[in-house]
Amino acid sequence: MKISKYLFLLIFIAIPRAEATLIDRMVAIVNDDIILSSEVSLFQKEIGEASPDKTMIPWKNALDHLIEKKIIQQLIKKYDLQASTEEVNTQVNAILKSQNLSKKELASFLRQRGISFERWQKDIQDNIESRRLFEREVSTSVSVTPEEMRAFYYHEIKGKPQKKNYHLKQIYLPANTPDEKKVSLKKAKEVFKQYQKGVSFSELLQQLKIAPETSDMGYVAQDDLIGPFKKASTHLKNHELSPPFVTQAGVHLIYLVDIKQQALRPFAEMKDEIYKTIYDRKFKLVFDQWIKAKKEETQAYIKIVSPLDL
Numbered sequence: 001m002k003i004s005k006y007l008f009l010l011i012f013i014a015i016p017r018a019e020a021t022l023i024d025r026m027v028a029i030v031n032d033d034i035i036l037s038s039e040v041s042l043f044q045k046e047i048g049e050a051s052p053d054k055t056m057i058p059w060k061n062a063l064d065h066l067i068e069k070k071i072i073q074q075l076i077k078k079y080d081l082q083a084s085t086e087e088v089n090t091q092v093n094a095i096l097k098s099q100n101l102s103k104k105e106l107a108s109f110l111r112q113r114g115i116s117f118e119r120w121q122k123d124i125q126d127n128i129e130s131r132r133l134f135e136r137e138v139s140t141s142v143s144v145t146p147e148e149m150r151a152f153y154y155h156e157i158k159g160k161p162q163k164k165n166y167h168l169k170q171i172y173l174p175a176n177t178p179d180e181k182k183v184s185l186k187k188a189k190e191v192f193k194q195y196q197k198g199v200s201f202s203e204l205l206q207q208l209k210i211a212p213e214t215s216d217m218g219y220v221a222q223d224d225l226i227g228p229f230k231k232a233s234t235h236l237k238n239h240e241l242s243p244p245f246v247t248q249a250g251v252h253l254i255y256l257v258d259i260k261q262q263a264l265r266p267f268a269e270m271k272d273e274i275y276k277t278i279y280d281r282k283f284k285l286v287f288d289q290w291i292k293a294k295k296e297e298t299q300a301y302i303k304i305v306s307p308l309d310l
Contacts, residue, residue, distance in 0.1 A: 024036055024037045025037050025305070026305045027040060027063060027304065027305055028063060028066075028067055028302065028303065028304050028305060029303045029305060030067055030070040030071060031070075031301045031302075033070050033074065035063065035066050035067065040059060040062045040063050040066060043065065043066060044056050044059065046248075063304075067295065067302060068291050068292075068295055071291065071294055071298055072130065072133065072291065075137070076132070079133070081136065083125045083128040083129050083132075087128060088121060088124055088128065091124055091128065092121060103117075108214070110249075111174060113225075113229065113247075114226060114228065114229070114247025114248055114249045114250075115226075115247075115248070116249060119248075130287070131283075134283070134287050137294075138287070138290050140286050142279055142282045142286060144275050144278045144282070148278055149267075149275060149278065150267065152277070153267045158264060162263070163221050163222065163261075163262050164222060164259050164260070164261060165219040165220065165221055165259065165261075166219065166220055166221075166222055166233050166256060166259055167217075167218065167219050167220075167256070167257035167258050167259070167260070168217040168218075168220055168229075168233060168254055168255065168256060168257065169201065169212075169215045169216050169217060169254075169257060170215055170217060170252050170253060170254050171188070171191060171204060171205070171210065171215065171241075171253040171255075172215070172250060172251075173187060173188055173250050173251040173252075174249065174250040175249075175250040175251060176249075180250075181246055181250065181251065184250055185244060185246060187251075188244035188252075191204055191208070191244075191253065192241065192243055192244055192253060194207075195253075201239075201241055215255075219260070221262065222234070226247075228246075228247055228252070229252070231245075232245055232254045233254055236254065236256035238256055238258050238259070239255075239256070239257070240255070241254070241255045242254040242255075242256075
């Protein structure tokens with residue numbers, strides 16, 4: 001299955017969202033909305049799992065992010081900027097068409113990379129709404145000049161060593177609940193023990209009744225992989241299987257077929273990608289500055305709750 005870098009970026013640079021699963025104490029109040037301790041902990045965990053070295057961001061940074069997220073959500077609701085299901089589906093269908101994929105194929109592709117289709121779809125919705133809010137509230141327009149694009153190409157692409165592409169295959173055991181993940185992880189460990197005893201990757205696929213074509217992830221740039229996949233692939237040699245690791249979608253074992261150097265693509269071929277990269281960087285910079293200013297304006301309505309306040 002051929003997937004463009006654009007789709008990888010849509011999948012893997014999405015900001016994880018926290019959903020409280022425990023009844024616990026409040027740690028902040030933003031206007032009339034509350035943030036729970038479990039939300040902050042879950043956000044820390046998701047960010048850590050997405051990083052190659054499993055680094056947890058500080059509690060305060062996680063809380064600050066969730067406060068800013070609340071402000072954005074409140075403003076989107078206040079100004080009635082929510083994206084409709086039809087609008088989200090239109091964008092999703094446009095992506096499916098551009099990638100020549102069915103919804104079922106994309107859902108399978110996402111699950112095998114640790115992402116649920118529903119979460120990816122929600123990220124599309126968040127992106128639409130954030131840009132609407134930006135267009136309404138921020139007077140600064142974001143533009144990209146041809147000179148900036150050429151400078152980016154020569155300094156960031158042509159002027160640096162070309163990145164490596166990893167041809168990866170995987171054994172993927174779907175699991176949603178903690179109990180299912182325990183069962184799948186136990187099974188994956190048994191599979192890995194068989195591999196260590198000399199059973200080949202293709203034989204393991206046959207035993208697990210996994211079609212070879214569904215296990216093949218194709219060539220992937222390492223920078224386009226989320227944390228656990230990046231960490232697992234970094235230490236592999238050709239024709240070597242990684243120990244099992246867990247993502248939100250289940251349990252995975254990664255098999256490295258080979259590594260090849262990316263060929264330098266001409267500027268004309270990369271113009272659209274370069275434009276989007278520069279635009280997104282500028283958009284994020286201006287949007288971050290705006291939301292921090294908005295947070296200062298809202299400060300009187302933000303309360304950090306200590307245990308003594310409860």
